[in-house]
Amino acid sequence: MAHNVVESSAKESFSAEPKISGPSTVEAEARPAESDGPETFEVEASADAAEGDTTPKKPLGFYLSFFAINILVLLFSLDATTLAVAIPAIAAELHGTTFESFWAGIAYYLGLVVSQPLYASISDVFGRKPPLYVAFLLFTVGALTFSLARNMATIVVARVIQGLGAGGLDVLGEIIVSDMTTLKERPLYLGIMALPISIGSVLGPTIGALFSDFVSWRWIGWINLPLLGISFPLIVFFLRLRSLGSSFEAKMKRLDWGGMSLFAIGCTLFVLPLSWADSLYPWNSYQTILPLLLGAAILAGFVVYEAKPEAPVVPYRIFHSRTASVTLCGGFVHGIILFTLLQYLPLFFQAVMLDSRIGSALTLLPTSFSSVLGAIASVIAIGKAGMGYKVRIWIAWCLAILGSGLLLLLDSSSPSGMGYGIPIIWGAGIGALLRLLHIPMQASVPSVDDTGHAIMLLLTFRCFGSLVGLAIGSTVFSSVFEQAIAAVGELPDSLSVLRDAHNAVAFIPTLRTLDLPADVIAPVIEAYLISMRAVFYVIVGFSGLGLVTSLFTEELSLQRTDRGRQQFET
Template identity: 25%
Template sequence: MPRTASPTTAKNTKRPKRPASADGTMSQRQVLEALSGLLLGMFVSILAGTVVATSLPVIISDLGGDQSAYTWVVTSTLLATTVSTPLWGKFADLFDRKLLIQLALGLFVVGSAAAGFSQDTNTLIFFRVLQGLGGGGLAALSQIIMADIISPRDRGKYAGLFGAVMAVGTVGGPLLGGLVTDAFGWRWNFFIALPIAIVAIFLLQSTLHLPKHPKRVVRIDYLGAILIAGGVSLLLIWVSLAGKQFEWLSVPSVVMVVASVLLLVAAVFVELKSPEPIIPLGMFRNRTFTLSVIASISVGVSMFGTSVFLAQYMQLARGATPTESGLLTIPMMAGLLISSTVFGGLISRRGKWKAIMVSGAILTVAGSLLLGTLHYDTNLILVGIYMALLGAGLGMLMQNLVLVVQNAIEVKNLGVATSAITFFRSLGGTIGVSVLGSILGTVVAQSIKDGIAGLQPKDQLLAGTYLGSGTIPQISQLPDVLKTVVESAYGSGVGFVFLCAVPLTIVTLVAVIFLPNVPLGTLNAVQLKTQNGRPGADKARERHDANDMLIDVSTASVALPAVGLANPTEAPPAVGANSAESAQRRSSE
């Protein structure tokens, strides 16, 4: 009896211009074309977050806002991005991913354009929330779609492109924002990225071709989404306001923490019973996923913390302008860019990631320790070296944590697993920056108080005039005698903050050391889906499970027993990634 053409083949006949073959295989040129829209979209989201950094004081002043409004303009975007990330990831497993990322870009464009027309801080905060919602989708979906078209083995060399986009957006954003504000006004900070975003939408439409998801009943866990969003939002609002609007140990703190815990506990019960949970808790039985989540939380603190506190160090301890501050932090981004590009390509060529990630975690610990020695008069060359070491370590970790999770997780959970890593990294970064910022404020206040006590009586009176309000001073406007006091306080304070972050970097190192050394697969997610259900897949799984369980004593990985997959519809082990996943899951249970 003759075999009929598969649906994929039939669909390919109707669309001969589709750049991928029926089984999802793409050439390097086709991959780069498909990535062009994703890279532009990521660049837009990063640029929008960093371009207003240097002009935010001008914006808040022009709109008549206070310190509380300043805090919420920043926090609202981080909050929306963090909370929406797992939702976008779940939607990616249920709906068309190409349409979703175009919707995320469109939402981002609307939010950016509207923010540029804001007439007060309340409307600005609202439109920044829209920006954050779109940015969360771009951050999650770009990684998910990347897994659709690139195999884990080849993903490392393309991850360097994402690192480059991140570095350019992070370094260039503040510099561009200062220039645009001076030349055209602060509103153009929100308009400048719009043409790039529109181009990205058209590029995605013309170059990104993904197979349609099979028709199935879609169930969205609305209650779980509300509980997770509510619990996380309340937690982030608490850490953002505590120490500023109210004390850490106070009635508002207790109420917000207890309410957040209750919401998140309720979310756990709902997720356990939901047929389509937002975050499938069963993924935590996968040891690779759980350890990567732990590592991502502390990596988020290092990544977000360095950008915030190094900028303060350069401007308040070294007297640099916002533009000079951006230039002085280039070693950090250069280290991240170079390491992510070089070692990403090395992982693709050799197929080995464990030693590189362990080395990156060690560099992160070393960089944090060295930055912990900062003072207001530390040689800037040494500061640059310390930043480059930390940046190199983060470059070897960030994208590869996503890679190893995508390599080890079931294909059906690819979207939620990828977004979960991004979510926990953002969550850790937001909480960590708020807590460390509170520590910095306390240490600086005490250091300034002690420094003023050692001055002459006339200089103490002068200090009351310039520093009595408790607001962050402008170093250039201070008398020399007070300038030294303030610079010394911020120099040692920022150093102390980096020392406080060292235990978290050690947690990252331990988590990476114990990651199972699963070989990287050679099939992308689209190819894995076409392999599901093939005859003989169970036997192939058993053979590859036995072959893929490797012992790597040099990187402290642990051998796992070879077992077969219980579910015959799961992806076959020819990818290496999913072949070992069943054994990992059994051993973790």
């Protein structure tokens, strides 16, 4: 095979975004000219690629590594969603307080949001596998500690540790797939990865309910261990990524220590009050306002500081692309609507339809399938048919708007067919966006070695969106429920706890067990319906905002075949 070696400079690669073009006639392979920076690399062109669509056959190690990464993203998705429904059972067994229950629920997300940018930054300097091994260790220790916990304090510590590990498993798994593939072939693999991600995200609450109701909540932790036992050896023995070279001391000097510290502190201070606002403390309390403002100020300082380091946590050049900026906005909005409805849709069926936790999960099972199919089909078709992503993103947002809007038609008298069918539309749209947004984000990078940063930013924005969405959903629900329940009038003793709107969500499992006359319970169910609809209205609005941001997305070329410094080696 003949090869031509072409010198490429970073200055040229940063000059413009790649617009739609015909199929690439050159298959490029990025090789580092210097081991301590992504800015200068050599491009190896394959003459065979110029002759057509010939793609080198991938070795068995590639597929085994990819299989292991799919297990990692499944673990991350499951543990992000299984615990919420099990917290009441855990708190009852371990005699936990409301405060401890709150921390048990938020600890995982806190570790996740704080750690993802740090893993991406460290892996860009030290290579992907060392921080991935650290993530494996933290996740395993967290899962074991959770499963063996004898009090709620241990549960909280375990979830923090597990979240710190999960942040690495998620973001490094996504980044490694981008290292292993070219942009041209990547839609296929992103589509395949949609299966474990969607299964974990959507079926997680069902699995958590099954474990807590019929086995033991401890299995939420134990179930991780055999999956870790399968994926870890596959990663160790079959994932071969090109070494970055350079000495340990040189790598330590390149790390953005100041940026990582500012982000970790600022993010923690900003996220915590978003999580406890209107649940532990009111929005207008100093416990909420002070850390929120302090966190925002530190994050603003972090943004300014990031212009200085040699290897920043968040390179400014990523935001030079309009497509990247609007895609990050879309990812933020996607996080808001995805996680808010994942929480409130099951609660809607339990409070308004008086379903059990398992019953509500079964009602939403078709929605789970539609989200999985939407995620897989929307992305794989891009790679197979060579079709653009922009129109598909618009269609997905329209499905999200239509689906969340149709939820407003549901009430306590709706036939079961409507309950099963209407959420399917929302599921298809939101599932498609789960993977589609990765395509323009990765296509917009000025250099292939910036793909890891782009992936990290999208995942981080989505996580921030989820926390903001849950805070908004909680505030809207509580404020509307307070007014609606006050209009009901006198309540019997068995319902008097609902006078405090903050008890409304926790009381939902009790509703279906009450033996009260229909004329007494019906107004209460109506109060829940009104409050849930208020949340749905907010989701419709944010879905519309997502569609508006997507209108500014550019159709960039997906024909790039260059590979980064840490590409897969056979």
